[in-house]
Amino acid sequence: MANVSPNSVTVLREQEHPGTPKALNVAIVGFGTVGSSVARILSERSPSGLRLTHVCNRNIERKRVDWLPSTVRWTEDIDAVLSSECDIFVELIGGLEPAGDWIRRALKSGRSVVTANKQLISRHGNELLRLAAENGQHLAFGASVAGGIPVISGLQEGLAGDELIELCGILNGTCNYILTRIEAAGVSFDEALREAQKLGFAEADPTDDVDGLDARAKLTILARTGLGVSASASDICARSISTIEPVDFEYAKLLDCTIRQLSRARKTSDRLFASVEPALVHSSSPLAAVEGGQNLVVSTGKFGGETVFAGHGAGGNPTAVAVVSDLIAIARSRQHNGATLEETENAALPVSSDFTSRHYLRFTVRDEPGIIAALAKIFCQHGINIDAVFQKPGYSKSKLPFVITLESCSASVVEKALKQIAPLEFQVQPCLNLPILD
Amino acid sequence: MANVSPNSVTVLREQEHPGTPKALNVAIVGFGTVGSSVARILSERSPSGLRLTHVCNRNIERKRVDWLPSTVRWTEDIDAVLSSECDIFVELIGGLEPAGDWIRRALKSGRSVVTANKQLISRHGNELLRLAAENGQHLAFGASVAGGIPVISGLQEGLAGDELIELCGILNGTCNYILTRIEAAGVSFDEALREAQKLGFAEADPTDDVDGLDARAKLTILARTGLGVSASASDICARSISTIEPVDFEYAKLLDCTIRQLSRARKTSDRLFASVEPALVHSSSPLAAVEGGQNLVVSTGKFGGETVFAGHGAGGNPTAVAVVSDLIAIARSRQHNGATLEETENAALPVSSDFTSRHYLRFTVRDEPGIIAALAKIFCQHGINIDAVFQKPGYSKSKLPFVITLESCSASVVEKALKQIAPLEFQVQPCLNLPILD
Numbered sequence: 001m002a003n004v005s006p007n008s009v010t011v012l013r014e015q016e017h018p019g020t021p022k023a024l025n026v027a028i029v030g031f032g033t034v035g036s037s038v039a040r041i042l043s044e045r046s047p048s049g050l051r052l053t054h055v056c057n058r059n060i061e062r063k064r065v066d067w068l069p070s071t072v073r074w075t076e077d078i079d080a081v082l083s084s085e086c087d088i089f090v091e092l093i094g095g096l097e098p099a100g101d102w103i104r105r106a107l108k109s110g111r112s113v114v115t116a117n118k119q120l121i122s123r124h125g126n127e128l129l130r131l132a133a134e135n136g137q138h139l140a141f142g143a144s145v146a147g148g149i150p151v152i153s154g155l156q157e158g159l160a161g162d163e164l165i166e167l168c169g170i171l172n173g174t175c176n177y178i179l180t181r182i183e184a185a186g187v188s189f190d191e192a193l194r195e196a197q198k199l200g201f202a203e204a205d206p207t208d209d210v211d212g213l214d215a216r217a218k219l220t221i222l223a224r225t226g227l228g229v230s231a232s233a234s235d236i237c238a239r240s241i242s243t244i245e246p247v248d249f250e251y252a253k254l255l256d257c258t259i260r261q262l263s264r265a266r267k268t269s270d271r272l273f274a275s276v277e278p279a280l281v282h283s284s285s286p287l288a289a290v291e292g293g294q295n296l297v298v299s300t301g302k303f304g305g306e307t308v309f310a311g312h313g314a315g316g317n318p319t320a321v322a323v324v325s326d327l328i329a330i331a332r333s334r335q336h337n338g339a340t341l342e343e344t345e346n347a348a349l350p351v352s353s354d355f356t357s358r359h360y361l362r363f364t365v366r367d368e369p370g371i372i373a374a375l376a377k378i379f380c381q382h383g384i385n386i387d388a389v390f391q392k393p394g395y396s397k398s399k400l401p402f403v404i405t406l407e408s409c410s411a412s413v414v415e416k417a418l419k420q421i422a423p424l425e426f427q428v429q430p431c432l433n434l435p436i437l438d
Numbered sequence: 439m440a441n442v443s444p445n446s447v448t449v450l451r452e453q454e455h456p457g458t459p460k461a462l463n464v465a466i467v468g469f470g471t472v473g474s475s476v477a478r479i480l481s482e483r484s485p486s487g488l489r490l491t492h493v494c495n496r497n498i499e500r501k502r503v504d505w506l507p508s509t510v511r512w513t514e515d516i517d518a519v520l521s522s523e524c525d526i527f528v529e530l531i532g533g534l535e536p537a538g539d540w541i542r543r544a545l546k547s548g549r550s551v552v553t554a555n556k557q558l559i560s561r562h563g564n565e566l567l568r569l570a571a572e573n574g575q576h577l578a579f580g581a582s583v584a585g586g587i588p589v590i591s592g593l594q595e596g597l598a599g600d601e602l603i604e605l606c607g608i609l610n611g612t613c614n615y616i617l618t619r620i621e622a623a624g625v626s627f628d629e630a631l632r633e634a635q636k637l638g639f640a641e642a643d644p645t646d647d648v649d650g651l652d653a654r655a656k657l658t659i660l661a662r663t664g665l666g667v668s669a670s671a672s673d674i675c676a677r678s679i680s681t682i683e684p685v686d687f688e689y690a691k692l693l694d695c696t697i698r699q700l701s702r703a704r705k706t707s708d709r710l711f712a713s714v715e716p717a718l719v720h721s722s723s724p725l726a727a728v729e730g731g732q733n734l735v736v737s738t739g740k741f742g743g744e745t746v747f748a749g750h751g752a753g754g755n756p757t758a759v760a761v762v763s764d765l766i767a768i769a770r771s772r773q774h775n776g777a778t779l780e781e782t783e784n785a786a787l788p789v790s791s792d793f794t795s796r797h798y799l800r801f802t803v804r805d806e807p808g809i810i811a812a813l814a815k816i817f818c819q820h821g822i823n824i825d826a827v828f829q830k831p832g833y834s835k836s837k838l839p840f841v842i843t844l845e846s847c848s849a850s851v852v853e854k855a856l857k858q859i860a861p862l863e864f865q866v867q868p869c870l871n872l873p874i875l876d
Binding site for chain 1 (some may be wrong): 479484586599669680688689708709710712724725726742745748755759760761762764773787790791800868875
């Protein structure tokens with residue numbers, strides 16, 4: 001467990017091939033939190049086949065940063081972007097218009113589009129997908145639902161082989177934050193909302209989040225992508241979480257449940273059942289474990305059963321990861337052979353199992369005085385701090401298990417101490433050593 | 439909540455376009471549990487761009503089924519398959535040889551390969567990926583790790599925009615079954631293993647599972663795909679779960695933990711930390727919630743933070759979903775424009791929010807005799823069964839909350855009853871009605 005093996009391993013790196021198509025030019029339109037995160041990732045990671053050429057925003061001088069290449073063109077002029085050599089138009093301004101108009105113009109002029117715009121994709125996704133197909137372009141919207149969680153690509157690609165029948169998820173981090181605050185602190189809805197607003201988790205007008213309209217837009221996108229059913233958001237019943245009081249969490253607990261804002265869509269032969277509403281979920285459900293601003297989606301397939309996707313549903317960096325993943329997918333699809341992995345370049349990197357963690361040590365001994373002292377002395381010699389000693393009653397003195405937990409230290413140091421401990425004769429079987437993950 | 443909206447919505451269906459390339463011919467080699475599930479899904483779902491043409495197995499007459507088209511050719515002759523018009527070679531025989539030889543021959547003769555073979559991809563993945571790239575073919579292995587959970591595609595596609603630094607997961611369902619049995623039933627490792635063998639969850643020789651060799655092969659595949667680091671399985675420390683006793687779960691519980699077989703890989707600037715071993719995980723961790731034969735992977739990215747993938751890690755159907763998803767991905771990549779979604783065909787499907795579930799009703803009343811009787815009478819008139827009535831102490835008689843739970847019934851019926859209840863004057867605020875998800 002403790003030895004650092006010097007065996008050489010290889011690091012795979014993407015490399016440009018002679019003969020691969022030229023890099024695709026990327027224009028970021030909307031340089032807010034997500035847009036600047038996208039630029040940061042493109043600049044730090046330099047994914048092959050992509051080159052940032054334009055950043056477009058109002059008051060562009062106020063937005064300009066010094067960490068992007070000087071070749072990037074900063075502009076306020078959307079027409080300049082749309083008539084430029086840009087290959088992929090990244091729309092991050094949000095809202096229905098002018099985003100919709102700009103995306104249509106980009107697609108019609110032979111550019112692919114990546115967007116995080118849930119309202120637009122919810123409302124006009126079918127039309128825009130058709131427009132993209134007509135123009136031989138991609139329209140990718142992985143960032144429009146659940147931010148950094150790769151659920152859109154999971155439904156489109158990873159679960160493409162299944163026939164999905166139901167999707168159920170926590171799609172709005174603001175509601176989840178408010179509900180978990182009511183639950184944990186016993187505060188009223190109004191107070192939890194004020195807290196969320198103060199911390200920047202809720203907007204000044206929280207209607208879209210609290211009344212389920214935001215989640216409903218995302219649910220329509222999931223239903224279209226995963227279930228192949230296109231529904232209007234306005235056809236889906238959305239109920240507010242504002243009626244939930246602390247007493248409801250007390251009663252839910254009596255029922256071994258908690259309360260979450262759930263977005264559900266289930267496809268049957270003659271109907272799409274769909275709703276966004278607060279609901280009781282059993283405490284053993286993965287939905288109950290979603291805390292704060294996290295998101296989670298459970299998909300149910302006819303063949304594969306339940307699959308869970310969970311992670312950060314919002315925030316600049318997670319959402320930007322989804323945008324960049326879409327960009328990379330487009331770049332790959334334009335590469336010559338489309339094979340799964342690029343050819344590899346090897347670099348040496350040693351493999352080690354010498355993780356640092358707390359440790360659980362279970363000794364089994366013939367009880368006698370001085371055991372703890374003997375062990376403590378050896379740990380001390382190795383600079384290891386004991387965290388706690390536990391001994392459950394009810395075991396024979398001749399084969400007595402007890403547990404010592406160690407403060408965080410490297411596995412190799414613990415192994416060394418245990419090697420010294422191994423010969424001590426009060427032990428009736430070898431010590432069991434497990435890491436404790438924090 | 440209860441109304442069934444007749445608004446027309448659209449069902450998206452993939453459709454063949456004039457001008458799309460011909461369907462790809464698929465040969466399934468190995469017609470066991472997974473192979474026959476793959477054939478079943480291809481036959482039931484008919485994904486566009488794919489056509490099953492060959493099934494190859496020893497003793498093929500014993501394997502022949504009557505639910506596949508008569509055009510499918512049944513054969514024992516691998517050479518016949520490798521010299522046929524097959525475009526995609528689906529290798530499901532497992533083991534290093536002859537699978538490796540056949541896959542090499544398939545790639546060299548210009549066929550793409552889909553495989554669920556973890557040993558082979560772990561050991562020879564780099565070489566085979568290079569061979570695929572040299573021949574302009576795909577090598578897809580989404581089914582080789584965690585069966586139906588789309589973690590390979592999630593790492594390759596959905597999280598491609600992130601820089602992943604750590605992967606941690608429960609990759610072996612047999613070990614997880616054994617550990618959760620020791621935990622739940624307090625049986626010894628040997629007894630839990632015998633149970634698992636009797637139920638078919640463990641093989642006669644359980645060494646590969648129990649000693650972590652199976653999980654280690656999967657971890658090398660995840661590390662290559664997600665972290666871009668290629669390590670030999672033999673360089674990764676694997677420790678057995680056979681030393682875990684029931685008493686360890688008791689002590690783990692004292693520490694608010696449980697014990698799981700964890701596969702971990704963490705990339706640093708100069709090292710790959712990697713191990714497969716039993717470890718204590720905190721009970722609030724998603725890893726602790728993995729029961730029975732389920733699998734779960736947590737990826738940690740520099741930008742997107744933690745993302746969780748969970749579901750059925752094994753079994754014919756879930757593994758077959760992963761195989762078919764890989765087949766669909768290859769078919770899509772060969773289609774002309776590679777756009778995300780095919781053009782759409784619309785079909786009408788009404789949207790309803792009339793889910794059937796148990797219900798939680800929280801009333802807030804001025805206390806007086808006869809309230810329950812009045813409510814029970816109305817529920818009875820609507821054919822609704824009361825499940826339980828709860829009343830927590832400590833509230834004012836003038837604004838008393840209490841809860842009635844209803845047995846499973848449709849939301850619309852509950853709404854109707856509540857409409858009748860709304861005017862009853864003992865209520866000081868409207869009833870809160872939430873579904874209870876089971």
